[in-house]
Amino acid sequence: MSEITTESTQRNIALKIAYDGTHYHGFQRQPEFHGPTVQGSLESVWAKLVEEVVTLNTAGRTDRGVHATGQVVNFRTAARIPAAKIPKAMNSLLPRDIRVVDAQEVADSFHARFSARWKRYDYEIDNHTIADVFKRLYSVHVPVPLDWQRMQQAAQLMVGRHNFKAFSSVGGNSKTFERTLYVCQVTEHQGQIRITCIGDGFLYNMVRIIAGTLIYVGRKRIPPEAIPGILERGERKRGGPTAAPRGLTLSYVHYGEELPKDIFPEFYH
Amino acid sequence: MSEITTESTQRNIALKIAYDGTHYHGFQRQPEFHGPTVQGSLESVWAKLVEEVVTLNTAGRTDRGVHATGQVVNFRTAARIPAAKIPKAMNSLLPRDIRVVDAQEVADSFHARFSARWKRYDYEIDNHTIADVFKRLYSVHVPVPLDWQRMQQAAQLMVGRHNFKAFSSVGGNSKTFERTLYVCQVTEHQGQIRITCIGDGFLYNMVRIIAGTLIYVGRKRIPPEAIPGILERGERKRGGPTAAPRGLTLSYVHYGEELPKDIFPEFYH
Numbered sequence: 363m364s365e366i367t368t369e370s371t372q373r374n375i376a377l378k379i380a381y382d383g384t385h386y387h388g389f390q391r392q393p394e395f396h397g398p399t400v401q402g403s404l405e406s407v408w409a410k411l412v413e414e415v416v417t418l419n420t421a422g423r424t425d426r427g428v429h430a431t432g433q434v435v436n437f438r439t440a441a442r443i444p445a446a447k448i449p450k451a452m453n454s455l456l457p458r459d460i461r462v463v464d465a466q467e468v469a470d471s472f473h474a475r476f477s478a479r480w481k482r483y484d485y486e487i488d489n490h491t492i493a494d495v496f497k498r499l500y501s502v503h504v505p506v507p508l509d510w511q512r513m514q515q516a517a518q519l520m521v522g523r524h525n526f527k528a529f530s531s532v533g534g535n536s537k538t539f540e541r542t543l544y545v546c547q548v549t550e551h552q553g554q555i556r557i558t559c560i561g562d563g564f565l566y567n568m569v570r571i572i573a574g575t576l577i578y579v580g581r582k583r584i585p586p587e588a589i590p591g592i593l594e595r596g597e598r599k600r601g602g603p604t605a606a607p608r609g610l611t612l613s614y615v616h617y618g619e620e621l622p623k624d625i626f627p628e629f630y631h
Numbered sequence: 632m633s634e635i636t637t638e639s640t641q642r643n644i645a646l647k648i649a650y651d652g653t654h655y656h657g658f659q660r661q662p663e664f665h666g667p668t669v670q671g672s673l674e675s676v677w678a679k680l681v682e683e684v685v686t687l688n689t690a691g692r693t694d695r696g697v698h699a700t701g702q703v704v705n706f707r708t709a710a711r712i713p714a715a716k717i718p719k720a721m722n723s724l725l726p727r728d729i730r731v732v733d734a735q736e737v738a739d740s741f742h743a744r745f746s747a748r749w750k751r752y753d754y755e756i757d758n759h760t761i762a763d764v765f766k767r768l769y770s771v772h773v774p775v776p777l778d779w780q781r782m783q784q785a786a787q788l789m790v791g792r793h794n795f796k797a798f799s800s801v802g803g804n805s806k807t808f809e810r811t812l813y814v815c816q817v818t819e820h821q822g823q824i825r826i827t828c829i830g831d832g833f834l835y836n837m838v839r840i841i842a843g844t845l846i847y848v849g850r851k852r853i854p855p856e857a858i859p860g861i862l863e864r865g866e867r868k869r870g871g872p873t874a875a876p877r878g879l880t881l882s883y884v885h886y887g888e889e890l891p892k893d894i895f896p897e898f899y900h
Contacts, residue, residue: 380763380764381764382765429764431765453761453762458762458764458767459764459767460764461762461763461764462761492722492730492732493730494730495649495650495651495698495727495729495730496651496700496769498727
């Protein structure tokens with residue numbers, strides 16, 4: 363006898379989410395009450411909307427204070443609301459610092475985390491002597507001059523498949539430290555410096571430690587030539603400090619086969 | 632006999648100030664306690680720094696929720712701190728949403744308000760269907776499509792010397808309504824619309840009513856050709872609503888003779 367379940371009537375829905383992480387205790391719902399989380403806000407809005415309890419899978423469990431413009435989540439639902447109507451419906455109930463920017467029905471096999479092929483993070487540094495008040499929540503302020511071209515030289519030495527143990531904090535649950543960085547790029551525009559990392563996976567605090575290390579390179583505390591040695595030795599203490607979470611944004615998660623040129627146009631012209 | 636005063640030993644100091652107005656009850660110190668103000672914060676930091684009570688003159692008394700990148704204040708002081716050291720000293724004590732970006736010793740006759748010749752305000756509109764979380768505190772979100780070129784047509788009809796009574800709220804203390812707008816320009820970049828107004832003086836809520844009216848023009852509720860008639864009749868009710876304060880920024884105050892081309896390059900190329 364075959365067991366009849368409701369599974370077959372459930373759809374798999376993926377959402378693209380943007381949030382200002384300033385007021386959240388990270389993405390992931392906390393087992394006990396520690397403060398508001400992005401996941402908790404999304405799940406409770408969904409419950410209000412269709413009276414259904416769901417658990418979200420997420421592409422990247424961003425830390426407290428980290429932002430996103432392109433976070434992706436998925437969940438299974440029996441609710442009949444058309445995917446195209448989900449953003450407006452959820453946004454009407456969500457706090458203004460979280461927005462559902464897109465919703466799609468996806469294949470049953472789709473998992474926001476395990477199906478992800480590449481992720482893009484951007485780390486913003488305000489390098490003006492006096493901090494820009496409008497960027498204070500979304501950048502780290504470094505008032506001393508940074509040599510961003512030197513930082514770019516060092517960033518180029520991070521690109522490729524490496525053991526990134528030196529660029530990870532204890533506390534992550536990764537078994538291996540091998541990751542591929544496709545892009546590690548430092549750009550500058552009117553005193554604002556951006557570090558862009560695109561890779562197949564990121565260790566705990568990896569982008570923030572890369573940012574902290576590149577800031578040390580920009581301040582001439584670490585020479586760019588030291589990067590291969592730091593990677594090779596795998597000792598966390600040889601890098602720079604872990605840069606503050608407010609500078610970090612999860613910008614994009616890619617699920618297709620190839621790294622799409624049109625999504626990262628600035629690295630191809 | 633000549634009276635000896637301490638006046639002659641006092642210097643006149645001008646400060647350029649930037650602030651995120653989100654958490655302030657306007658610029659002007661309140662007679663009673665209504666909540667924090669930018670002026671109150673600056674004056675109390677100065678008192679802590681040099682143990683001296685001063686009263687600031689200000690170029691523009693921005694309303695609750697309005698921002699500034701180029702606010703100017705001046706005050707007289709007997710303190711000996713060199714002007715060049717004032718920004719760093721005050722910034723070390725100020726909250727992170729207020730920054731002193733410049734300080735100069737100015738002529739005794741200089742008054743931040745009465746010496747000002749031109750002011751520039753920018754009004755930001757987020758015209759994406761779904762609001763950008765990172766602009767939510769610094770823009771008004773208009774989810775319906777705005778025809779910004781139509782708005783620009785209407786804006787051009789505001790330029791010149793006019794009676795702006797129709798574009799002012801009751802509650803201002805201006806005796807005349809004649810003002811000159813040198814620039815009233817609508818620009819668009821990636822779904823973000825900016826209204827820039829440069830003029831010799833602004834009535835109470837004038838830029839916010841211009842913004843609200845131009846938004847109505849963009850939504851096709853008011854035709855651009857109606858602007859001269861609205862100006863002529865001087866009736867507030869014929870314009871659009873007063874747009875929300877969070878979209879407004881006081882960007883620049885000019886004290887020299889001529890409108891400097893290098894400061895507004897975008898209007899001259």
